[in-house]
Amino acid sequence: MDRPTFRREFLHPRHWPLWLGLGVLWLVVQLPYPTLLGLGRALGAVMYRVVGSRRAIAARNLELCFPALSAAERKRLLKENFASTGIAFFEMAMSWWWPKARLARLAHIEGIEHLKKAEAEGKGVILMAMHFTTLEIGAALLGQVQTIDGMYREHDNPVFDFVQRTGRERHNADATAIEREDVRAMLKVLRAGRAIWYAPDQDYGIKQSLFVPLFGIQAATVTATTKFARLGRALVLPFTQSRLADGSGYRLTIHPPLEDFPGESEEADCLRINQWVESEIRRQPEQYLWAHRRFKSRPEGEPKLYDKKK
Template sequence: MEKPHFRAALLHPRYWFTWTLFGIWYLVAQLPYRWQIAMGRTLGGLMLRFADDRRQIAERNLALCFPELSPVERVQLLQRNFASNGIALMEAGMAWFRSPRWLRRRFTIEGLEHLQEPQSQGQGVVLMAMHFTTLEMGAAFMSMSHSVDGMYRPHKNPVYDYMQRKGRERHSEESNVLQRKDVRGMLRALQRGRAVWYAPDQDYGIKQGVFAPLFGVPAATVTGTSRFARVGRAKVVPYTVTRLEDKGIYQVKVFPAIDEIPSGDEYQDAVQVNQFVEARMRENPSQYMWVHRRFKTRPEGEESFYPPRKKRRKKRKK
């Protein structure tokens, strides 16, 4: 995709409120780091109290994945997790609006050689990410450390879409953006030896996936990781980003390539992906995005784990 360009249409009055919110977000992002963390925690507490749907989803996920915890322990984990989700909103502002100099002081990175080595030999890399609440900061840190192409889903609000892309792409002029549905574009990038960001840890249905165990629960798991590695002749290299609040920094860790992928068996590859993801979730459960319906697709005959979505009322035409 071409780089985002400002258009006069984005100044239409119907977008003024969005611009105002971004102005406030920009100003908040300039506040001292610890102030923003405190604000994020407060926001997370409000979400826990008033976002009933998301709270119920997170509660169900934690019950499924951590049955060994007592009810009190799960409540405590839920509270920490919602605080982390609130902080994530602050972190998106930091990633998009703070200076590169400020951001560089906020992270350490280890294992970058695992990403560099295959590319030095002309081989592409599926940079396997996971949906932790540090996602936006992690994307910024990786882009500042290495040229990475990203998968992207356009936002319905064109102002938000423009600002999101500007914020994400400003850290590397060499990086390209690929629409999430642009499978051919991703394969071409991998075949050219590029590193492409890809997160396979959410439920995208079973049409392009298989049921593979996650915490012992059958979970719809996309087989894209396996196919991209096979057709793109690429290595699968995972990475994580951990928020170290007491130190005010983030730890980026790039892991060795998962050489077992592709194995020729997409189910076994999906099992490998889920085993790796589960291990990282167990290491840092409070910072994972449990508010998503990770187990929404069920095998035939199984009931949904989650309460039905509330239907939005349609506006009456005058």
């Protein structure tokens, strides 16, 4: 995709409320990092009370995935998850607007040698990530030290789309944004020996998915990771990030390439991916994006697991 450019139509009065909101957010994120963490937790508490539909989805996911926890334990985890989501709002703005040097002080990166080795050997890399609430800032911090292309879905609002893409792409002048449905472009990037961020942990429907267990529940899991690795002749490097409890920043971990991947079947690969996803979520469940209806698609004959949308 071409780089985002400012257009005169962005100044139309209908966009003024958004510009005002973005301006206020820019001012707020100039505050010290510990203050932003506190504001994020407060925002999360408000969201917990106001956003009832998403709270219900997250609560249902925790009930399905952690049945051994008591109702009180799941409620505490749910509140922590909303606190993490509130913090993510300010992390998004930090990644877009903080000076690069200020942002870089929060990064604790492990395993960058695996990316460097693949780059030196001219091998494409699928940086297999997950939808943690630290997704935005994690990608920004990694993008400061390594060229990473990303999958992208255009936002409906053109002003927000411009601000978002500009903020994301400023960390690496060589990075490209690839439309999520543009398979040909993704394969071209991988065959050129580049690295691309990709997260296979959401429910994208049954058309391109197989049902394999996740937390003991049959979950529609995309087979695209296998296809991209095979057709793009690429390595798959798991990538995780976490917000550190001591307030010192973020740990980004690039794990070694998956061995013998693709494997004997797409089903075996999907199962292997879900087992990895589950193990990483269990390490920090409060930081995962539980508000997504991960088990929305069901095998034929199985009942729906979520209440109907109101």
